[in-house]
Amino acid sequence: MQYLLMIYQNEVEYAKNDAATNQKMLEEYxxxxxxxxxxxNFKAADRLRPTATATTVRVRDGKTLTTDGPFxxxxxxxxxxxxxxxxxxxxxxxxxxxxxxxxxGSIEVRPIWVYD
Amino acid sequence: MTPTxxxxxxxxxxxxxxxxxxRLVGDFDLAEDALQEAVAVALERWPDxxxxxxPRAWLVNVGRNKAIDRVxxxxxFRGKQHELVHELLLNASAPCETADSVVGDDMLRLIFxxxxxxxxxxxxVALTLRTVCGLTTAQVARAFLVGEDAMAQRLxxxxxxxxxxxxxxxxxxxxxxxxxxHGVLAVIYLVFTEGYVATSGGDLMRPDLAREAIRxxxxxxxxxxxRGEIKGLLAxxxxxxxxxxxxxxxxxxxxxxxxxxxTLWDRGQISEGLQLVEEALRMPGRPQSYAVQAAIAALHxxxxxxxxxxxxxxxGLYEVLLRISPSPVIELNHAAAVSMVDGPARxxxxxxxxxxxxxxxxxxxxxxxxxxxxRRLGRNDAAREAYRAATAATQLExxxxxxxxxxxxxxxxxxxxxxxxxxxxxxxLPKGA
Numbered sequence: 001m002q003y004l005l006m007i008y009q010n011e012v013e014y015a016k017n018d019a020a021t022n023q024k025m026l027e028e029y030x031x032x033x034x035x036x037x038x039x040x041n042f043k044a045a046d047r048l049r050p051t052a053t054a055t056t057v058r059v060r061d062g063k064t065l066t067t068d069g070p071f072x073x074x075x076x077x078x079x080x081x082x083x084x085x086x087x088x089x090x091x092x093x094x095x096x097x098x099x100x101x102x103x104x105g106s107i108e109v110r111p112i113w114v115y116d
Numbered sequence: 117m118t119p120t121x122x123x124x125x126x127x128x129x130x131x132x133x134x135x136x137x138x139r140l141v142g143d144f145d146l147a148e149d150a151l152q153e154a155v156a157v158a159l160e161r162w163p164d165x166x167x168x169x170x171p172r173a174w175l176v177n178v179g180r181n182k183a184i185d186r187v188x189x190x191x192x193f194r195g196k197q198h199e200l201v202h203e204l205l206l207n208a209s210a211p212c213e214t215a216d217s218v219v220g221d222d223m224l225r226l227i228f229x230x231x232x233x234x235x236x237x238x239x240x241v242a243l244t245l246r247t248v249c250g251l252t253t254a255q256v257a258r259a260f261l262v263g264e265d266a267m268a269q270r271l272x273x274x275x276x277x278x279x280x281x282x283x284x285x286x287x288x289x290x291x292x293x294x295x296x297x298h299g300v301l302a303v304i305y306l307v308f309t310e311g312y313v314a315t316s317g318g319d320l321m322r323p324d325l326a327r328e329a330i331r332x333x334x335x336x337x338x339x340x341x342x343r344g345e346i347k348g349l350l351a352x353x354x355x356x357x358x359x360x361x362x363x364x365x366x367x368x369x370x371x372x373x374x375x376x377x378x379t380l381w382d383r384g385q386i387s388e389g390l391q392l393v394e395e396a397l398r399m400p401g402r403p404q405s406y407a408v409q410a411a412i413a414a415l416h417x418x419x420x421x422x423x424x425x426x427x428x429x430x431x432g433l434y435e436v437l438l439r440i441s442p443s444p445v446i447e448l449n450h451a452a453a454v455s456m457v458d459g460p461a462r463x464x465x466x467x468x469x470x471x472x473x474x475x476x477x478x479x480x481x482x483x484x485x486x487x488x489x490x491r492r493l494g495r496n497d498a499a500r501e502a503y504r505a506a507t508a509a510t511q512l513e514x515x516x517x518x519x520x521x522x523x524x525x526x527x528x529x530x531x532x533x534x535x536x537x538x539x540x541x542x543x544x545l546p547k548g549a
Binding site for chain 2: 001003047086087088089090093094111
């Protein structure tokens with residue numbers, strides 16, 4: 001099965017990190033990504049720019065409404081994702097728990113909707 | 117074969133048959149429907165044709181064929197008949213479980229799936245009551261004090277999540293087993309309490325569920341022999357269950373602890389239980405809740421009579437329990453024990469204080485305990501009222517008959533009140549409150 005692992009964390013707090021902490025985090029992410037590429041679980045992954053760069057679009061009555069910022073103001077923001085292949089939910093949860101940000105933020109694990 | 121006998125076989129075998137069918141067909145709903153069809157066929161054939169030598173294997177076999185028919189029919193519409201049926205046949209040709217394999221036990225699989233940490237605690241319990249204990253959706257709804265439609269929705273969503281989110285149908289690997297043990301033990305105990313005092317219906321007990329819970333705890337104990345909480349729970353259940361033959365009359369009426377013929381208690385089960393309590397309490401680390409509860413049950417089992425019971429020590433052990441795992445139900449049981457040491461007046465103060473804090477709202481045994489204390493205090497009008505409230509709060513016929521008996525005694529003005537309590541000690545709030 002395929003799962004999307006969505007990485008949520010408080011980007012304001014994260015922005016306060018010093019360069020050394022950021023560097024260490026990047027290395028940990030690199031090692032984690034390599035390990036799930038090697039185990040064959042990796043499908044795709046990306047890091048997102050902070051929500052200050054977000055724009056939200058809605059179409060109502062044929063009119064496009066554009067607003068500054070994310071859809072909802074929350075304590076933790078979506079900061080990136082991994083798309084993985086895993087045998088079952090337990091395997092996906094075990095991989096999610098190894099994402100470095102799981103220690104500071106939270107990872108939402110959602111199965112991919114498959115049309116057959 | 118009478119319909120009642122057949123009904124009893126279904127009750128005994130349906131849980132394990134369903135657990136195996138889910139493994140074979142890989143889908144909760146499909147397995148439930150298939151088992152229902154198999155039961156319908158059995159109802160037609162067994163009365164005249166006689167009972168098959170292994171009813172469970174028969175139900176699994178017929179159910180599996182029904183499931184294959186169903187998938188064939190559905191697949192024909194979608195034009196994918198070949199691969200799907202092939203896949204199902206491959207799965208379904210796997211042999212039935214053997215009795216003593218541990219990780220291969222289908223009932224354990226079912227419990228670990230229902231107790232998956234990706235479900236909220238309430239959902240775990242509801243799923244288990246429905247699938248493992250075979251309660252109807254209406255009965256589960258009553259246990260949670262919600263409407264039947266709402267519960268049906270909740271169960272449907274949970275079963276969908278199992279399928280769509282890929283929750284595995286297996287006992288987890290050794291390293292992930294430990295953190296999930298706590299939830300599973302809680303649910304096994306819940307299965308037991310449903311067997312010890314049923315939620316509703318004509319029978320006080322469901323011995324099939326009690327036996328099944330004990331069997332599952334034994335399997336876990338064999339899998340993880342160094343865990344005090346497993347030994348404690350197993351001991352607790354064995355000791356409670358040892359009194360089974362003494363707890364009801366031939367007519368199905370409740371026999372209270374002080375009226376029980378203690379020679380009917382199962383001595384083999386008691387000595388096994390006592391041995392396990394010792395082992396559980398000797399394990400390193402803090403004492404576990406189940407082990408302490410088992411120690412209380414052990415004091416009852418050891419006492420030669422109700423009067424000779426070591427009530428001060430029982431009250432003391434409830435105080436230990438209140439420190440390590442406080443809950444309103446433990447508080448209520450503590451109050452009942454205190455009534456035997458310091459008298460019913462002090463116990464009633466404790467119950468009133470507990471009620472004032474709103475801790476046991478909707479707990480059906482609260483009015484029963486209150487009624488008993490009021491009766492013993494000679495406050496007959498208040499006692500009568502409390503027994504009426506207790507009657508309205510339960511769906512279980514033998515409990516209703518017991519309360520009616522008490523009300524009749526109060527009406528007759530029978531005195532010489534006996535210090536009696538309904539057997540509350542194993543029954544817990546379904547919500548884990």
